[in-house]
Amino acid sequence: MITRLCGLIWINPDGSLTMAQAIQLHQVSPLKASCNQCSLSNLCLPLAIEENDLDRLEDIVQQGRIYNRGEHIFDQSTPFKSCFAVKSGSVKTSIITESGEEQVTGFFMPGELVGLDSLSGENYACTAKVLERTSVCEFPIDKLEELTGKLPELQHHMYRLMSQEIQNSHQLAMLLSKNTAEERIAALLLSLSSRFRRRRMSPTNFSLPMARNDIANFLGLAVETVSRVFTRFQNQGIIRARGREVELLDVEALQLVTRDFARQGGQ
Amino acid sequence: MITRLCGLIWINPDGSLTMAQAIQLHQVSPLKASCNQCSLSNLCLPLAIEENDLDRLEDIVQQGRIYNRGEHIFDQSTPFKSCFAVKSGSVKTSIITESGEEQVTGFFMPGELVGLDSLSGENYACTAKVLERTSVCEFPIDKLEELTGKLPELQHHMYRLMSQEIQNSHQLAMLLSKNTAEERIAALLLSLSSRFRRRRMSPTNFSLPMARNDIANFLGLAVETVSRVFTRFQNQGIIRARGREVELLDVEALQLVTRDFARQGGQ
DNA sequence: TTCATAGATTGATCGTGGTCAAGTATAGCA
C-alpha cells in the first residue's frame, strides 16, 4: 500500500520502497538530473535562482543519492566537503561528545539544507543520520562558494538560510531553558506541522520520522517524560498518537500550551 | 585608576571613561578611521582580507560609534540594516517574547560580530544591549553583501562566522539540555577565559561584563542558583569572586567539572 | 554623610521531571 508522496515518488508509510518501486526509481533516473523539474525547487536552493542561471547550480550538484534507514550521510570529525539538501525522507543531526553521549541538534525534512554548521573548521561539526529511506542532493562546498560569489541572489539566500539556522537554534535554546516538558513537545509538534504544510502535506495528520528517543534527546527530556506527555495530550483530546502516527486534533490547544508559558512567565 | 585595556584605549574597571579620557578618545579620532590600524584587525573582519583590499572594507564601515552602558545598538523587530563589530566593551543579545520575557542568546566581546542571526527576515531577530561603555563599528548589510560577492575570502569568512555561530548555539543548547548548574557555569567561565586570552588579556583574572541576572538567564538558571554555585566554587578554592571581579584559581578543576559530566553520562 | 535602589547572597520549602524498574507493543527477520 503506497500512501505518501515524498519528493517525486510515492513511498510506503514506513519509508521503504517495494522492489518494483526501487526499479522504477532508477528507471526514471534522467528525471533526477534537473533541479528544474524537482518538486522541491520552490523550497530548496533553486528558489533563489533565476530560471536561466539554474543550470549553473545543476552543474555543481550531485543528485539523488539514496540512503537506507540508519545510514550516515556524513560523520562528525571527518573532512567537511559538502552540504546536502534533503530530497525525500528525513535526516537527524547530532553531536557526539568525547564520551559517546549524543545531543540531537536538528531534524531536516525535504527541501532543507544539512551541514550549514560545518562551514567553519576542517571537519563536519555533527553527524547526519538518515531516519528513513532518504534521498539527498550533494553540494560540494568549494563549488557552492564559488557559485554564490557569482550569483548575489544565491549568496543572499545562503546568508538567509544560515541566519535562519542560528535563529532556530536560539529558539531551541529558549525552549530548553525556559519551557516545561509539555511546552517543548507542543512546540515540536507545531514545528513539524508547519513544515509538513510547507510541503503541501497534511499539517494535522502525519507520521513522525523520529523515535521517541530522538525527540527526548532533542528536547532535553527523558524518553519516559515524552511518553507521558504524549499520553497526557491524548487524554486531553489534543492529539491522537499511535506509535509514530500522529493526528493533531486541536491545534489551537497546542498553541495555547506553548503560549500559556509566556503569559504566566512574563513581566 | 585606569586598569584595563579595551580596544585601543585604557578604560576604568567599570567600563566608564573619565572626562579626560573621553576627550582624548575624540581627539584621537583620526585613529579610528582605519581598520588597518585597529588593534582587533586580527580578530575582526579584516582578518580575512588582503592588505590591499582593506580599503574596500574601510569604505563601507562606519566606525567608532560609542554607546553608554544600557543603551541599545538595535532593537528586535526594527528594520535590519547592519551588522556590528564590537571594538571595545561588550554586548548582550536577547530575544524578548510577546509577554516581555527575556532570553539572553549571547554575549559579544571585542572583535566579535553582532547581528548574524538577523540576516533572514526584514527585522532584527534580537535586541543588542551594551553592557558597559562600548564602541562598535557598523557594517551596512547591503554593502557588506556586495563586498563579499567581490572578495571570496571575505565571503568565506562570513560563512565561517555564521557557521561558528550555529555551532555555538548548538553547544549552548547542549549545555542547557544535559548539564547541571555547576557544569553550565564552569563552561561559561572557561568560554570567557579563552575569549579574553584571544585578546591577549589575562585568562584567569578578569571582570565579568554581565550581571548575575544575565548569566542566569543565559544559562537557563535562577539567579539564586548562579550565586550558590559561585560561592560553592569559591569554597572549593576553584575561583575567587568578589562581585564581578573573578579570578580563576584552578582552571583544570573547572575543566574537570565540565568533563565529569561527559564521563559519567557517557556509554 | 544618609538614604534609596538595585544587585547579590543565603536559607527553607516544594515541584517538575529524572531515574530505576517492570511491563507491553511493535518491527524485523528467519
Next chain:
DNA sequence: TGCTATACTTGACCACGATCAATCTATGAA
C-alpha cells in the same frame, strides 16, 4: 509463523534547582 530485539508505556521514588522570603552589599543621589 514464531522469536528476538528494540521501542514505547506506565508506575514509584527521589533530587536538582525553582520559588519565596529575608538579609546583606554596593552604587549613586541629595
